[in-house]
Amino acid sequence: MHLIIAEKNIAARRIAEILGGKEKLSTKKDGSVFVYEFGDTRVMGLRGHVVEVDFEPGYDNWRSVTHPPRSLIEAGIIKRATEAKLVSLLQKAARRSDKVTIATDYDTEGELIGKEAYELVRAVNKTVPIDRAHFSAITPEEINRAFAETKPLDFNLAAAGETRQIVDLVWGASLTRFISIAAKRGGGNILSVGRVQSPTLAMIVDREREIEAFIPEPYWMIRLDTEKGGCEIEARHTHGRFKEKADAQASVAASIPPLTVTEVIEGEKNDRAPSPLDTTTLIVAAGRLGYSAANAMRIAEDLYMNGYISYPRTDNTVYSKSLNLKGIVQDLSHGVFAEDGKWVLGNMRAKPTRGKKETTDHPPIHPTSYGSPEKIGEGAWKLYEFIVRRFFATLSPDAKWKTMKVNLSAGTEPYTTTGSTLIVPGYRSIYPYSDAKELNLPELSVGMILPINAVHLDEKETKPPARYTQSRLIQRMEELGLGTKSTRHEVIQKLIGRKYIEGNPLRPTLVGRAVTNTLSTYADTITKPEMTRSLEDHMNQIKDGQKQSANVLAESRDMLNCVFNQLEANEQHIGSDIMEMTVEESIVGPCPVCGHSLRIRRMGSSQFIGCMHYPDCTFNISLPPGTWGGAVRTKEVCPVHSLHHISLVRKGARPWDLGCPLCSHIASNKEALGMIPECSEDLISTLHTHHMYSITDIIGENADDLAKILGISRKKAESLQQSAEGVIACLKRRTEMKKFIRTHITPRRGRSPVKVANTLIEAGVGDITALGKADSALLKEAGVVGEEAETLISEAKKESDSRILRDLGIPAASLKKYLAAGITAPEDFIRTHPAGISIASGVTIETVIKHVSLITDYYSLKSPGKITNAAFRKGRSDLLELPGVGEATLRKLADSGIYDRKSLLAAEDAVPGISEEVLATLKKEAAKA
């Protein structure tokens, strides 16, 4: 069997279609893996890299003393399968192959992916010949040619890719760990470092610094209004910017009639049709259409998967000769594009335009089939339409402009104005994305005298450089060689996810600035794009066989060791620097009690706002747990408390805006405070002026202090505190009931669990015990009826009973056994004799008696008599010896307190479930024995 391995499923399918020709193609799917078969050939697609480099085992603990971050530099590197299922299927096929062809993408990473496949094949099949097909487009011509002239795999090229992987892992992981540990960051809060992300972050930080350091300078510009035959013309002074206002004013004053046309220069300008699309250009254009970089790529990926456009990750801007451009235009000339498509066919330029970059892996991004707006969908249509029109434009003639430059003089002052008219629309008739505008000037000739309608002196200011937008940043990254077409937008997302940058356009956060500062002081290499450039140089040398991968890695490790010398010597310093710089982001505002700063603090998943002067000041505001979202401060500040508003942010959810934390704290505690009988409005406001907002604040205060604050006696203060504790207990029970209702009631329209609970609370049912005693009329009012109501009540009763039992001191393990035996309420323990309970539940008699005593003590009833385990066992076997006594009879007897011969003989009352005659017979038998 001939096994062909492609880089991805779609490529595999198309290769199979082409090579299979007229042969019947069968598609098999195993899990999520597709296999295409024709004749004796089988084609499989990988998912890019199916193995990953990692450190050998033993380096997982970040805080290990024996394996500190630095030890990662020399740690062994292993490869681990990331797509286990796919790998096992691949190897299964490889075992039975007599020929293998690697058909991954035609670039460095593709060669490495090919080598990974090669090693997986070799691991299970030592002898099968393996070759490599190179193709720059998946078209019949290219594929047939590539498979007719296969070559050996280029191990040097793959080694170049592998070297990059290892350098990235070693630098990235060791530095990430070091700096995270130094700044005491863990969990989802680490500080990452990498060859691509760190220089990208540094660009944003640098830009922000430039903006901050920028001092605007005033300057002046002069414009002049004139007209010709009713057509208004604006001309500008040729001096441009005046630095001195006086000079500008002098020029304005000298701008006097006559205004004479001194020169008219007419020309023609060629406006070249745009070049084919690569990923970066697509993202930039998408940015103008309102798509973020990551969103644009997601949509493009979708369009590609559905067959509407070609592969969206490419650096290529030159169509290959094998691409049937005319055929594609014909295919697209439907529906919305019918007319424009026909126009393109009728006006096609001799050769399509070409861009500067030409690569071999994929064609430029172009449409592959027609999709109507309905099929494509609203969110993606603008992007798809752009891709189609851009494709049209690359096949359309250039546009032509007529230009006119007119020089004028007003008194001694020179002015100029320009106009432009589109004379040949060319590609512009089907490509409306450029903002170049026509500006028609009237006919003017040298010597003409025009009126001066006005002379304006505009005061302006120089402006700082603009912040990066996502697409501008991606362009810049491409210029600097940072990242690839597939990863640039992901890098930006990563920086946002790490809270290094935010906003649109992008600004650095304090964390982002702190990390960049530290890195550029102690690990400059990783913050510079030059690291990527020199890595690429080394990769080229490895590819050409001029250098060994091992040498490059050794050099790189030496460098990293030098960096660590710096870092380790300054670890304390680095940690405190970052922590100091970033603390500001968690500061909410002044503490209302002591005036120091309040900070958001996190401990595990719980979070609260606390005073930085703790423990001297214990003021704090509780916040919802982190599962609702991490608390961050927003820009808004409360005018009353001068505190930043707080927002809870969670992945995949809209942020929950709490507003001013103190306002919301006060509001949410107001109702609870009102539940304390002694709390009048006045008393509450007195409490507020002393910064006591919640019930816990009242309870936590020293009783004497509380008395002083409120101007009441100590006794009254104590009773207030007691009432407060009562309210807390009551609230706690309510919460429990709410939770209970939530787990037992399915939400339905107009009847949410919360609503049900609130109706019950209003009616005075405030805990689970009360719910167990509630009547069905009330539940009906709350919207719970029939069987559901019965279950709710009986479950509540069960829950409440078992709580009572637990509170009385019956341990959970025994309780479980009792409940399983149907002994659930305290009454059951009194109604049934301990002997019956013991037999039913399997708990030993001595323990049962101990537990029953707990209950009888509580209800002030007589305790049950003592029975030892031994006596109980003996009595039980004695009874079983009596004729006609089995387990069932034994149990009935036990329920009535009969557990041995003696108690049987002493029994006076009837035993439920046993007839009097039988009982009498038993007694006789017992007396005999």
Add this chain to the structure above:
DNA sequence: GCAAGGTC
């Protein structure tokens, strides 16, 4: 729990 690079 770290990187960057493929692809889903």
